[in-house]
Amino acid sequence: MLSRHENGTMRAMPQNSKQEASGFFGRLRRKLSGGKGLGLTFGLSGHKFDAELEEELETQLLLADVGLEATDRIISGLRRRIGSRSIGNDQDIRDALRESLIEILEPHAQPLVIPSSPRPYLILVVGVNGSGKTTTIGKLAKKLTHQGLSVMLAAGDTFRAAAIEQLQAWGERNEIPVIAQQSGADPAAVVYDAFEAARARGIDVILADTAGRLQNKSGLMDELAKVVRIAARLDPEAPHERMLVLDSSQGQNAVNQAVEFHQAIGLTGITMTKLDGGGKGGVLLSIAEQLDVPFRYIGVGEDIDDMGVFNAEQYAAALVEPE
Numbered sequence: 129m130l131s132r133h134e135n136g137t138m139r140a141m142p143q144n145s146k147q148e149a150s151g152f153f154g155r156l157r158r159k160l161s162g163g164k165g166l167g168l169t170f171g172l173s174g175h176k177f178d179a180e181l182e183e184e185l186e187t188q189l190l191l192a193d194v195g196l197e198a199t200d201r202i203i204s205g206l207r208r209r210i211g212s213r214s215i216g217n218d219q220d221i222r223d224a225l226r227e228s229l230i231e232i233l234e235p236h237a238q239p240l241v242i243p244s245s246p247r248p249y250l251i252l253v254v255g256v257n258g259s260g261k262t263t264t265i266g267k268l269a270k271k272l273t274h275q276g277l278s279v280m281l282a283a284g285d286t287f288r289a290a291a292i293e294q295l296q297a298w299g300e301r302n303e304i305p306v307i308a309q310q311s312g313a314d315p316a317a318v319v320y321d322a323f324e325a326a327r328a329r330g331i332d333v334i335l336a337d338t339a340g341r342l343q344n345k346s347g348l349m350d351e352l353a354k355v356v357r358i359a360a361r362l363d364p365e366a367p368h369e370r371m372l373v374l375d376s377s378q379g380q381n382a383v384n385q386a387v388e389f390h391q392a393i394g395l396t397g398i399t400m401t402k403l404d405g406g407g408k409g410g411v412l413l414s415i416a417e418q419l420d421v422p423f424r425y426i427g428v429g430e431d432i433d434d435m436g437v438f439n440a441e442q443y444a445a446a447l448v449e450p451e
């Protein structure tokens with residue numbers, strides 16, 4: 129698919145990261161659940177923030193995958209901000225809501241920063257089947273090479289037919305090496321090989337793909353733990369980043385995935401994909417309330433540039449004040 133830069137508008141290409149962020153923000157706003165964000169409807173002018181209104185908002189938040197804990201916290205945040213005064217107009221409540229969301233999301237807005245050592249820096253990418261792991265690796269490889277880092281891919285998905293070719297295609301697009309073994313090989317061995325190869329070649333970052341696995345299949349989760357154990361033989365801190373890729377359209381199931389993967393390998397980052405799809409994006413609030421794991425990137429499409437750094441203010445604004 130062709131890059132969809134700016135739909136024929138006359139805007140110049142972003143010149144710096146700030147402009148780039150605002151460009152991505154525009155796309156996030158347009159795409160997040162089809163431009164509807166959390167899908168909240170208001171029409172509250174002149175109302176008091178009373179029990180009836182609380183209940184209505186609660187229902188809407190729950191339907192948007194926000195989850196019980198985060199919903200409670202948002203409602204009490206609103207109570208604190210609006211109190212007993214009448215709501216002047218919809219904007220009043222949107223502002224208060226946005227602030228309540230930022231309060232929950234902000235502590236998780238910790239971008240992935242590759243430190244100058246150790247080398248190689250190993251990023252292990254995990255998640256359930258089809259969540260967007262391999263695509264995220266392709267997108268991330270571009271971002272990292274543009275930061276001047278040398279990147280290598282490791283084809284740790286030795287299970288699904290065509291997974292190796294898919295990763296090799298991303299390697300070609302990014303003009304970076306891919307370390308692979310035959311289908312059916314031990315993923316821990318692939319990652320070990322890649323680590324040694326990267327070390328020998330002075331490569332900065334390895335992005336290791338893994339096969340999709342359901343979080344309740346203990347044998348497959350043990351396999352991941354083994355990849356981590358083997359990598360730690362080469363560097364006790366490796367894998368330095370353990371990134372879970374979640375598909376936002378999976379709703380509350382994504383929360384359970386985050387909890388289980390965290391338990392299995394100790395996550396250091398979460399990337400949420402397919403925010404342009406069916407999900408309402410509220411699930412990150414639910415995860416934020418339950419896990420102390422940074423949010424790294426958000427994906428809004430299949431294209432190589434359809435991913436941006438997670439930013440709490442932008443995300444909250446896109447949820448509450450969509451197009």
Ligand SMILES: Nc1nc2c(ncn2[C@@H]2O[C@H](COP(=O)(O)OP(=O)(O)OP(=O)(O)O)[C@@H](O)[C@H]2O)c(=O)[nH]1
Pocket residue numbers: 255256257258259260261262263264285288291338339340341401402403404405427428429430434
């Ligand atoms: N709309 C949309 N599609 C996405 C996004 N990220 C990935 N996809 C698509 O989702 C599908 C699955 O993506 P993959 O990257 O292959 O997912 P995976 O987790 O590697 O899948 P397995 O290896 O089979 O477990 C592909 O068709 C991707 O193009 C996104 O942010 N938005």
Ligand SMILES: [Mg+2]
Pocket residue numbers: 261262263285291337338340
């Ligand atoms: Mg894959």
